Amino acid sequence: MKQEQLYKIALSIVVLLVFILIPVFIRNMYQIGVITIIMVNVLLAASLWLILTTGQVTLGHASFATIGGFMSAGMMTAYGMNSWLSLLIAVVTAGLVALVLGYITLRIKGIYFVIATLALGEFIKIVFGMWEHPFGGLAGLIDLPPPTPIAIPGFPVIQFTTNTDLYYLTLVFVVIGIIILYRLYAGPIGRVFRSIRQADELAESVGINIMRYKILAFVVACMLAGLAGVLYTYSTKYISPRVLGLPQSVYYLICVAVGGEASVVGPILGAIGLGVFAEVIRPVKEFEPIIFGFLLIAARLFFKSGLLGILQKIWQLCVQLKNRVISEHT
Amino acid sequence: MPLLELQKLTKYFGGLRAVNELDLSIEKGQIVGLIGPNGAGKTTAFNIITGKFRPTSGKVIFKGKDITGLNLHTIAGLGLARSFQQTFLFSEMTVLDNILVGFHLKSKIGFWNALVSTSSTRHLQGQLVEKATEIIQFLGLEHVKYELARNLPHGYQRLLGIGIALATEPELLLMDEPSTGMNPEETEHLLGKIKEINKKGLTIFLVAHNVRLIMNVCERVIVLNFGSKIAEGTPEEICTNSEVINAYLGSGYASRC
Numbered sequence: 001m002k003q004e005q006l007y008k009i010a011l012s013i014v015v016l017l018v019f020i021l022i023p024v025f026i027r028n029m030y031q032i033g034v035i036t037i038i039m040v041n042v043l044l045a046a047s048l049w050l051i052l053t054t055g056q057v058t059l060g061h062a063s064f065a066t067i068g069g070f071m072s073a074g075m076m077t078a079y080g081m082n083s084w085l086s087l088l089i090a091v092v093t094a095g096l097v098a099l100v101l102g103y104i105t106l107r108i109k110g111i112y113f114v115i116a117t118l119a120l121g122e123f124i125k126i127v128f129g130m131w132e133h134p135f136g137g138l139a140g141l142i143d144l145p146p147p148t149p150i151a152i153p154g155f156p157v158i159q160f161t162t163n164t165d166l167y168y169l170t171l172v173f174v175v176i177g178i179i180i181l182y183r184l185y186a187g188p189i190g191r192v193f194r195s196i197r198q199a200d201e202l203a204e205s206v207g208i209n210i211m212r213y214k215i216l217a218f219v220v221a222c223m224l225a226g227l228a229g230v231l232y233t234y235s236t237k238y239i240s241p242r243v244l245g246l247p248q249s250v251y252y253l254i255c256v257a258v259g260g261e262a263s264v265v266g267p268i269l270g271a272i273g274l275g276v277f278a279e280v281i282r283p284v285k286e287f288e289p290i291i292f293g294f295l296l297i298a299a300r301l302f303f304k305s306g307l308l309g310i311l312q313k314i315w316q317l318c319v320q321l322k323n324r325v326i327s328e329h330t
Numbered sequence: 331m332p333l334l335e336l337q338k339l340t341k342y343f344g345g346l347r348a349v350n351e352l353d354l355s356i357e358k359g360q361i362v363g364l365i366g367p368n369g370a371g372k373t374t375a376f377n378i379i380t381g382k383f384r385p386t387s388g389k390v391i392f393k394g395k396d397i398t399g400l401n402l403h404t405i406a407g408l409g410l411a412r413s414f415q416q417t418f419l420f421s422e423m424t425v426l427d428n429i430l431v432g433f434h435l436k437s438k439i440g441f442w443n444a445l446v447s448t449s450s451t452r453h454l455q456g457q458l459v460e461k462a463t464e465i466i467q468f469l470g471l472e473h474v475k476y477e478l479a480r481n482l483p484h485g486y487q488r489l490l491g492i493g494i495a496l497a498t499e500p501e502l503l504l505m506d507e508p509s510t511g512m513n514p515e516e517t518e519h520l521l522g523k524i525k526e527i528n529k530k531g532l533t534i535f536l537v538a539h540n541v542r543l544i545m546n547v548c549e550r551v552i553v554l555n556f557g558s559k560i561a562e563g564t565p566e567e568i569c570t571n572s573e574v575i576n577a578y579l580g581s582g583y584a585s586r587c
Contacts, residue, residue: 189439192439194420199420205402205414206431206494
């Protein structure tokens with residue numbers, strides 16, 4: 001197993017390098033902006049995935065990004081707060097809301113939980129729409145200031161004015177988020193989550209406090225969604241109650257379904273794949289919902305393990321081929 | 331002090347009386363059987379003891395402590411484990427992982443040490459894998475250790491269910507119809523295993539329809555019918571009890587006891 005670990009780490013480093021070098025090869029600022037939003041969606045799909053591993057399906061995930069985005073934007077515009085403190089407040093707020101709402105709703109199972117999260121998502125949208133100050137009411141907030149520059153003595157001041165700056169900032173936070181999600185799931189807690197999803201009464205009968213773990217997954221995921229919401233507002237410089245709503249929540253679910261659920265890599269593949277695909281089909285943008293709907297159904301019917309499963313099969317075939325070539329030559 | 335005591339345990343589901351003023355006590359080290367026709371209230375009684383249902387009235391006392399109304403995971407933590415009538419397993423996990431989940435309470439999982447794996451957590455994991463392997467070997471599942479639970483034949487799945495309960499290192503094990511779906515050979519094997527774990531000090535409270543199993547393994551038998559206890563005694567006494575014969579056993583068994 002040790003060798004597999006090394007392969008994974010090596011592959012991750014290569015992928016990370018590719019992402020770090022993207023702005024060197026792509027100079028078009030619009031495209032950098034698109035890739036930044038794809039990164040934000042990666043974090044949203046991956047955090048949603050964590051909730052799914054405990055067997056709870058939520059249609060309200062985008063609303064926690066809304067909470068994060070609004071708290072950050074509101075604090076900065078209404079109170080002139082610096083962006084890093086606003087970010088902290090945004091993430092903590094998302095976590096607290098998740099804690100309270102999770103405690104109430106996670107007792108509910110199956111389809112009823114889905115409906116409850118759908119309702120909560122709409123409820124959050126309405127709440128933010130009610131406050132002119134500091135959240136701008138139904139129109140939201142525009143012309144959001146960029147993240148506050150970081151001045152470390154002895155180093156040049158780090159500004160966040162260009163799309164490339166925002167891209168790297170987003171990348172850093174997304175990578176941190178993914179590492180957290182990966183470590184959480186790969187450890188014993190991941191097994192607890194899976195046990196709750198596969199047989200929750202059995203899990204309880206061996207002493208697992210299923211509410212505690214479901215809430216843990218939910219709060220961590222929603223805090224990361226809040227973070228993603230903040231990153232989103234840095235790039236779009238705009239937030240309104242409608243921007244991150246039900247259609248977006250559904251989109252993140254499609255990313256997980258298409259990408260695969262077996263590990264955090266699944267939703268990453270799904271978000272990147274669908275993000276790029278969406279840009280490719282831009283000329284026929286009106287058909288996007290239909291096409292994505294078809295992709296969701298096709299994924300569920302024909303390739304349940306998603307893009308991740310397909311890649312794993314390809315990898316296995318390559319290994320088999322390599323072994324056969326080696327044995328034929330010895 | 332009895333290990334488990336039920337005091338006038340009663341459960342109504344709406345107008346249906348499932349359990350009626352059930353009194354019983356089980357001493358440490360015993361193997362006690364609970365029999366009766368379908369619908370007699372045996373599984374309901376188990377569900378109340380383990381914390382899945384609250385009784386309408388009455389008490390459950392475990393190790394001298396009133397555990398009535400505590401929830402499932404708390405009671406499991408006190409040393410009371412249960413295997414299920416239906417085959418509940420972690421279907422997408424291997425046999426080994428299934429048992430490891432059973433060791434949850436012993437594994438000191440925390441949020442922070444899940445993020446950062448230290449040498450002490452790895453050491454503890456290793457110990458748990460060893461303990462899990464012991465249980466797997468004890469049940470005779472060594473050769474399917476890495477098989478997914480959903481791929482196992484039915485008899486092995488039932489054994490795995492017992493293994494998961496054993497992993498909690500309980501003092502009292504409630505077994506709800508462990509031999510369902512097992513052929514005579516598998517049942518014989520199970521019988522031996524039950525006696526073995528009892529010899530190691532585990533008290534067992536067993537529900538079964540297999541009368542031969544009950545008579546062979548239990549030192550005391552309690553008979554339930556329509557939620558009420560109609561008889562209690564040694565297997566021989568129960569076999570010859572006319573009320574039990576009428577309600578459940580049938581006269582054919584009486585001659586075979």
